[in-house]
Amino acid sequence: MKNKIYLLSILFVFIVCFYQGTTSLAATKVAAGSCGDNITWKLTKDEVLRISGEGEMKQGEFLPEPYEGIPKKVVIDPGVTSIKFRAFPYDSIKEISIPDSVEKIEPLVLQR
Numbered sequence: 481m482k483n484k485i486y487l488l489s490i491l492f493v494f495i496v497c498f499y500q501g502t503t504s505l506a507a508t509k510v511a512a513g514s515c516g517d518n519i520t521w522k523l524t525k526d527e528v529l530r531i532s533g534e535g536e537m538k539q540g541e542f543l544p545e546p547y548e549g550i551p552k553k554v555v556i557d558p559g560v561t562s563i564k565f566r567a568f569p570y571d572s573i574k575e576i577s578i579p580d581s582v583e584k585i586e587p588l589v590l591q592r
Contacts, residue, residue: 515542515567519560527552529568531560539564539586556582 512522519533521542529551531537537560541548554568554576562584568576578585 511544511547513542513544523547523551527572529554529573530557531555532557534559534561536560536562537564537567539566541566541569543570553577562586 510523510525512520515521515531516533516535516537518535519531519537522530522532523543524530527550529543531554543551548570549572551568551570551572552574554573556563556576556578558579558581560579561581563578563582563586565586
């Protein structure tokens with residue numbers, strides 16, 4: 481009887497660990513793409529949107545729809561020289577890191 485309880489306990493622990501591992505992997509979203517001629521973006525597992533490269537970012541939103549509400553932090557690497565209008569229109573963002581290489585941030589223009 482003790483052997484059965486021991487085996488069932490081991491089986492239970494294995495199932496719980498496996499289930500948690502698969503759900504956390506399924507919930508992890510990683511994506512990458514371009515947001516300028518020489519600028520790329522990458523959304524990491526820890527919900528950080530990293531902008532890398534040299535030159536100007538393009539105007540408008542660039543994250544594909546399934547990833548729009550995910551970034552909590554934006555890190556712009558040195559080399560990026562401008563941030564275009566509506567580059568980060570995501571309510572989920574709580575922090576943005578901007579390097580000294582950024583010379584221009586286009587203002588938000590409100591239409592009436």
